[in-house]
Amino acid sequence: MSEHGPRRPVRTGALAAALTAALVLLCCTGGAGAFFLTELGGDAAEQLSPASMECTGDFEVDVTGKMPRFAEYGERQLRNAAVIIKVGQEMRVPPRGWVIAVATAMQESRLLNLANSTVGESRDIPNEGIGADHDSLGLFQQRASWGTVAQRMDPEYASRKFYEKLLDLPDWEKLSLTVAAQRVQISAFPDAYAKHEELAARIVDALAGGAARTALIAGQEVCDAAAGGEIAASGWTAPIPGGVGSGFRTASRPGHNGVDIAAPKGTDIRVAATGRVLVSRCDPDRRGRLSCDEDGWPGKGGCGWFVDVLHAQGIITRYCHLVDRPLVAVGDTVQAGEVIGDVGSSGNSSGPHLHFEVHVDGDRSSRGAIDPVPFMRSKGAPLKGAG
Template identity: 55%
Template sequence: MRVPRPRKVVLLIALVVTLVLLCCGGSVTVLLLGGTGDDNPSTLNASLGCGKGGPVDPDSKLPRIRSYGGAQIRNAAVIINVGADMQMPPRAWVIAVATAMQESRLVNLGHLGDRNDHDSQGLFQQRPSSGWGTPEQVRDPVYASTKFYEKLKTIDGWQTMPLTRAAQAVQISAYPDAYAKHEPMATQIVNSLADGAANAVGDSLAMVCAASGQIAASGWTIPLRAGVGSGFRTSERPNHHGVDLSIGKYTPIGAVASGVVSMVKCDEDFNGRKSCNVDGYPGKGGCGWMVEILHPGNVMTRYCHLVQRPFVRENQQVAAGEIIGRVGSSGNSSGPHLHFEVHLNNDRSSAGAVDPVQFMRNQGASLGGEG
């Protein structure tokens, strides 16, 4: 077979693209160019749906989500639909799906004989002997989901609790912290099956995208409302592994999601000094007063240049939006601002850092003051 010359191949591709564009219009242009060119976080969040399309029909063709099979995803769809029918907001859907992931891996388990945990059965491993219902009832995904939500509704403040605490308040498990690790995947499942509902305001039935300062159903929020100044690894600052949110001194800083405080310290400057109770200056070095929080999914967030010793201590569990300190200008700083970083796999080094703007946008909690 004769191989076409490169120039002919290019001309052929150009002709095909032109014909497709003439036929199909702007939507194909977006597909070919990889986006609309609109980097406004509010617009991009809106394009995810934020639950406006409603939950997917469990009996329809469902998407494949990582290692979960069709029956498991159908069970997740049932859990979400029951929550919607009961007028439970989308944060409840994420909690319920994560709980079932821990209890049964979204498999509707019957009695497992010698391997069974007491008389626990079904998606949520509910025990008939504890009053959850008959064995047949707790193995019915609709019934089991209904009972889970009914119990969740009785828990004061469940909407703002860390997911693992809310789940534990319902389940009373021997492993109270085990639910947290499922939160990121439960969020993805809810987004896939309910038109981006995990990006909606978590405690509202309105299904609107979370605005600045609100907690999304994913469990994420912004640390404070301020415009993004210096960006992530720009050409001017290629070693800037976070973003700077410029705002007045003493502005409260909130944790962006539930988690455990993994570090609180006064960071040394380039001369080895720990002088964080005074304003810093460019070239001094160090983060000044700083906090690191480890979130579900091994995501670590870092907060730098606080004005005084942070309000939290190491190993303390915090909730999304909980105030951890106040904005300052300690360390390597030219003025009051929050330097904010996101690291994956709990990798504290620069290798683990990702763009906070893109990451937070994907959690339904856009930085930059929009909303």
Template identity: 55%
Template sequence: MTLTGELDEAIQRRRPKRVVALVAVTATLALLCCGGGTAAFFLDGLSNDNNQALSSYGCGAAGPLPDDGDLPRVSGYSEPQLRNAATIINVGADLKVPPKGWVIAIATAMQESSLNNLGNLGSRNDHDSLGLFQQRPSQGWGTPRQVQDPVYASRKFYQKLVKVRGWEQMSLTDAAQAVQRSAFPDAYAKHEPDAAEIVNMLADGAARAVGANSTLTCAAMGDVAASGWTTPVKAGVVSGFRTSSRPSHQGVDLGASRGDDILAAAAGTVIVSRCDNDQTPPFRCDRDGSPSTPGCGWYVDIMHADEVMTRYCHMLYRPKVRVGQAVAAGQPLGIVGTSGHSSGPHLHFEVHLNGDRSSAGATEPLKWMREKGAPLGTGA
């Protein structure tokens, strides 16, 4: 049976039970060197702050909640608002919509109704818009009573969303607009951080449905988080971002083994796929690097939605992807190696904001990925 064919039937199933999933993160120190770009710096261990941050954290407080479940608190949102968010999540989980869809749906409801199930607002009403998603009965969304039912309204939103070709690779704004056809198409993006936080808190933001009962668990290697992000390698963090002894280290080093797959952290377009310093003999990428070899070796840069860029350095061989290629979250990009400025196999991983590939655009990868529900340094 297709997803859209399951919609009416799936709503009648029981909600997934509340689950608590915690991920223990261990930072394994190894003797590596990594430049992470064109600058060269020697490895030090993680700072005390980084070790503390990595010691233990979860991807969220609990799974989708039963109707009578206690709600965790999220700053700025009331119990009724969070109850509506839990309903949106539950419907998405019941319908087997990937968790990224939950974030899109909640962000949309934030923009349309501030997560309030609105009735007719009289002169302040936008035409005949009603409910969480401000769906209009005159436009075929259902009767006034139906669109003010949070379960029905959520189901109709997901029904439209899954029919949008390529929605899982779109930015949140584009996916939401494809469903809503809003007069303010750029308004949805600003709600993505709060929507992701709510999913993290209510439903283990890194969660994915597994098995017939749609039990939720934190994202493991190869699983895509609710935000659309995934862990690039399964490995501990061996060197942190801009530590006191390496203030110009623009990423984190993940101590993966030679030959491990390197995965795209999110959907996007490849903008760089090459050997760094391959025009400066004897520094080549067809051999292992060293502490005296400059650069990233074989590396890939990917541009994602909202001008976020990720970088993957020190691959063993030529990358598997080419410039201009669209890649999906979790798609293999290359193989862990030690080309470039490196004294041992590992992945140097960077996150840049505002489309800025320079050091000025680099941001803390641990914090970024944790907030996206796909924390670095996790095992399973």
């Protein structure tokens, strides 16, 4: 139904790097593409993959059993993450809150129960290292107003206090991870939390039976159903609720760098995850014309009206063939589930549909494209009609 994206793909690794330096969106571990595709990364690739786990919010976390392996974090740190999740379960916090809490602790303490120099001199209060802040303590680097020294150094108490403040935020589940974490923590580096979201979701999946793939629908945690505005605990949603027709780089269309999702003209297109708009424009057709304000046809060429959005860890999503000029502009910050335009048939198209692409490494060209179907399934936001 569509060509594989813009006729003139621009290599934007430098742009992505510049943007993320300002936004602190890219993962700090490096090697985002190769690492990301292992699902659990590094040695953890031998462990359960989120896409193969039973997806449930009722999975009871074991804080004393064997921990999965992650290249970035050791057993002690993962056990602390398990405590954070278990406290969230006991408080009946939805899994989205677990992801936010784990990501926050990743930023604040590297998932270590850190003391300060004064506390570190005391043998009465066990700790796992000395933090950089003179008056902040524990997994979440909480200050004196959060409790006594002993309380803040107790991972269960610290986790409970974090969740209490999170739950006090109006509509906290609709907020981006960065905004939610910042409103709880009041950090001097408010944009720093976002870079941990993808890995935090994978840790939650590994420790809690794929729970980051659940979405809260009608008050119930439902697995693999994030679409139509519902956001999975991972922070992702399907862009439209239609079914996949033409797939990624099929035998008949090896240059098709995304998937086509059928939907009536005018259907809302929602951004799949929180990010920053990189591109929002009309893609020229084969003749170099900017003719997006009309329905296209097979062989016309071009993506029509389209949008590219940069997400955490250098992931880029692309949305093609919009019916009108997109509702967002370059540089806009967009929240997961936000409407960015409507389904149309502009550009190289035989009928109304959304051409949807996923790219890694901040690479908008065909070299960065990956199959959106398994990617979105791993996020708990599967594209309907895709097995």
